[in-house]
Amino acid sequence: MVLASAAPGIFSAGLDILEMYQSTPERCVAFWRALQDAWLNLYGSRLITMAAIEGHSPAGGCLLAMSCDYRVMAEGKFQIGLNETKLGIVAPFWFTDVMLNTIGHRETEKALQLGALYSAQQALSIGLVDKVVPLAEVMPTVEGELKNWLQIPAAARVITKTSMRKAVLDRLRSQKEKDAQFFADFINRDSVQKSLGMYIASLQKKKN
Numbered sequence: 001m002v003l004a005s006a007a008p009g010i011f012s013a014g015l016d017i018l019e020m021y022q023s024t025p026e027r028c029v030a031f032w033r034a035l036q037d038a039w040l041n042l043y044g045s046r047l048i049t050m051a052a053i054e055g056h057s058p059a060g061g062c063l064l065a066m067s068c069d070y071r072v073m074a075e076g077k078f079q080i081g082l083n084e085t086k087l088g089i090v091a092p093f094w095f096t097d098v099m100l101n102t103i104g105h106r107e108t109e110k111a112l113q114l115g116a117l118y119s120a121q122q123a124l125s126i127g128l129v130d131k132v133v134p135l136a137e138v139m140p141t142v143e144g145e146l147k148n149w150l151q152i153p154a155a156a157r158v159i160t161k162t163s164m165r166k167a168v169l170d171r172l173r174s175q176k177e178k179d180a181q182f183f184a185d186f187i188n189r190d191s192v193q194k195s196l197g198m199y200i201a202s203l204q205k206k207k208n
């Protein structure tokens with residue numbers, strides 16, 4: 001399975017910030033459960049998963065990419081990373097776990113505190129992506145890599161993937177409701193809503 005985007009220049013802009021702003025607790029919980037389930041399916045997929053990152057990939061977009069087995073990113077101006085702290089919010093523990101498994105403890109600690117967004121070359125240097133190529137080469141590179149992975153006996157690959165990812169998946173599975181409730185409570189704090197409001201305004205201002 002290849003994750004790619006139809007939007008030029010944007011692999012994924014992350015979660016819909018408008019869903020987290022001035023929403024109701026009930027809607028927040030439903031939104032979060034949908035995200036949890038989508039992620040459990042992706043990270044726990046038995047399929048070979050690859051991200052063709054042909055554009056920006058902040059926050060939830062970075063989570064999607066990191067949850068794949070392999071990442072190819074376009075060189076140039078695009079950025080990737082978990083930038084949550086820049087919005088005044090905190091990456092949930094399962095976002096953190098996936099990043100820890102991808103780039104290790106020290107880089108994750110820096111990346112998360114700073115809300116760092118990396119260029120493709122920087123992402124390559126810390127292991128956040130596996131390959132950087134010109135934009136037009138992203139999809140052919142993914143397809144070539146997929147052919148390599150498809151040569152591995154499927155049962156052996158799936159058992160290996162499952163055992164590598166089980167602890168992180170189980171950690172969320174065992175506390176889904178608590179995590180959803182935490183999200184709804186946290187996101188509706190006055191201070192967090194204020195930060196999100198300012199961030200939305202800064203996105204709109206950038207356009208004008």
Ligand SMILES: CCCCC/C=C/C(=O)SCCNC(=O)CCNC(=O)[C@H](O)C(C)(C)COP(=O)(O)OP(=O)(O)OC[C@H]1O[C@@H](n2cnc3c(N)ncnc32)[C@H](O)[C@@H]1OP(=O)(O)O
Nearest residue numbers: 013014015016017018056058059060089090092203204207
């Ligand atoms: C406990 C809490 C945990 C919560 C975990 C949260 C995870 C997340 O994913 S939070 C979302 C983080 N995402 C971002 O910070 C990305 C914000 N967007 C951007 O930086 C840029 O839009 C871009 C780099 C992705 C693309 O830039 P550009 O091509 O210049 O496009 P525009 O900035 O003009 O955006 C077009 C349009 O889309 C709106 N928009 C962008 N991102 C989001 C988003 N994540 N959610 C909702 N809306 C988004 C942007 O405001 C523009 O809207 P209009 O002005 O109405 O056209």
